[in-house]
Amino acid sequence: MMATPLTAARAGLVACETCDLLSRPVDAAEPGYCPRCSGALEWRRPHSLQYTWALVIAAAICYVPANVLPVLNTTALGSTDSDTIMGGVMLLYTTGSWPLALIVLVASVMVPLGKLIALTYLLLAVQRGWAGGNREKTRLFRMVEFIGRWSMLDVFVDTFTVALVQLQPLMSVEPGPGVLFFAAVVVLTMMAANSFDSRLIWDAGTGRVERHG
Amino acid sequence: METVACPECDLLQRLPQLPVGGKARCPRCGDTLATNPTDALDRPLALVVAAAIVFIVANTTALMGLSAVGRHASTTIVGGVTEMWQQGEPITALIVAFCALIAPGGYILLMLTVLLAARRPPARPWVGELLRWADAMQPWAMGEVMILGILVALIKIAELATVDPGIGMFAVGALVVLFTSITVTFDPREVWKRIAHVRR
Numbered sequence: 001m002m003a004t005p006l007t008a009a010r011a012g013l014v015a016c017e018t019c020d021l022l023s024r025p026v027d028a029a030e031p032g033y034c035p036r037c038s039g040a041l042e043w044r045r046p047h048s049l050q051y052t053w054a055l056v057i058a059a060a061i062c063y064v065p066a067n068v069l070p071v072l073n074t075t076a077l078g079s080t081d082s083d084t085i086m087g088g089v090m091l092l093y094t095t096g097s098w099p100l101a102l103i104v105l106v107a108s109v110m111v112p113l114g115k116l117i118a119l120t121y122l123l124l125a126v127q128r129g130w131a132g133g134n135r136e137k138t139r140l141f142r143m144v145e146f147i148g149r150w151s152m153l154d155v156f157v158d159t160f161t162v163a164l165v166q167l168q169p170l171m172s173v174e175p176g177p178g179v180l181f182f183a184a185v186v187v188l189t190m191m192a193a194n195s196f197d198s199r200l201i202w203d204a205g206t207g208r209v210e211r212h213g
Numbered sequence: 214m215e216t217v218a219c220p221e222c223d224l225l226q227r228l229p230q231l232p233v234g235g236k237a238r239c240p241r242c243g244d245t246l247a248t249n250p251t252d253a254l255d256r257p258l259a260l261v262v263a264a265a266i267v268f269i270v271a272n273t274t275a276l277m278g279l280s281a282v283g284r285h286a287s288t289t290i291v292g293g294v295t296e297m298w299q300q301g302e303p304i305t306a307l308i309v310a311f312c313a314l315i316a317p318g319g320y321i322l323l324m325l326t327v328l329l330a331a332r333r334p335p336a337r338p339w340v341g342e343l344l345r346w347a348d349a350m351q352p353w354a355m356g357e358v359m360i361l362g363i364l365v366a367l368i369k370i371a372e373l374a375t376v377d378p379g380i381g382m383f384a385v386g387a388l389v390v391l392f393t394s395i396t397v398t399f400d401p402r403e404v405w406k407r408i409a410h411v412r413r
Binding site: 005006007008010011015017018019020021022036037038039088095097100103104134135138139145149150152153156159160161162163164165166170171174175180183187190194198199201202 | 216220222223276281286294308309341348401402
């Protein structure tokens with residue numbers, strides 16, 4: 001990249017994040033509101049990096065109990081069994097439905113971990129001003145946004161298993177404490193992706209980061 | 214020709230006149246800047262009305278049933294949420310309720326209002342406000358994740374007892390298709406164009 005490409009911010013224009021209208025703010029320090037949709041105008045989302053870091057760290061903390069604590073407690077004929085997320089995957093695998101085991105493994109274990117790693121990398125890349133490969137970084141971010149919701153899979157599986165298997169006193173399934181942490185990981189990583197301003201990827205190395213990050 | 218900034222990388226550029234069914238991408242980051250679907254308001258409106266009906270069916274009929282030792286049980290989406298709540302996981306129950314009920318239901322309701330109100334320009338500013346809310350709801354409406362979750366639960370429980378899919382499950386499946394079709398056929402820019410500029 002030889003010349004710095006002309007972005008709206010360099011041209012003194014702000015694009016509304018809600019309706020995409022370009023406008024020239026009267027005051028650069030306080031861009032004010034969009035004339036069309038009255039949404040708040042920002043050069044870059046304020047404190048985007050701080051919010052994203054906070055949410056990523058919170059999600060990483062919840063990731064541990066989410067995988068260690070049981071998500072389901074099955075009581076059958078008086079004896080109780082506890083299953084963690086991995087336990088559920090192993091159960092699916094041993095009962096012969098390995099394609100499902102693979103789906104749950106990817107959605108519940110690999111996707112959340114991958115999201116945390118990807119977001120951490122993007123945050124570092126923006127903060128350290130690692131230029132280059134911006135298209136790939138944007139693609140990575142889009143992937144994080146796209147696949148994030150799929151981690152909710154296990155929460156739905158647990159919910160409907162609990163709802164259906166209530167045959168007291170023969171057999172009943174109860175949710176374990178892990179499911180709350182697991183749902184928290186999904187929600188926190190989704191919020192982290194939402195709060196990350198992808199324009200910062202392209203700003204990295206052009207000297208705008210310090211002012212607006 | 215309209216000048217826009219790419220929402221993903223802020224590159225300033227002019228949008229070409231798009232043919233019907235055409236799509237404009239940012240040359241720098243590849244983000245989709247604009248689409249030009251046929252009947253950008255009428256088609257999504259028809260789909261939203263259909264989605265509203267299917268949503269009611271999905272929530273009033275059983276997702277799946279279970280038979281074991283002469284007993285039969287079935288569950289709905291609300292049933293799953295209340296069972297989670299009663300079993301001591303109220304926060305998880307709320308998250309499930311939000312992703313399975315409130316977000317998709319809210320999205321349908323908001324889009325219905327926006328699309329009806331935008332039919333006769335100039336649209337009032339509150340239409341934009343509602344569209345903003347619909348946009349915010351969309352990532353949290355997880356129909357497609359839920360249908361996969363139901364299927365996995367169904368197969369897991371099939372190891373223990375006889376399970377049968379209910380009408381609700383097929384309705385959730387139909388809802389997934391409708392939601393995808395709405396996002397493909399809807400062009401929010403068409404609504405924004407019709408919103409009268411506010412003086413503040």
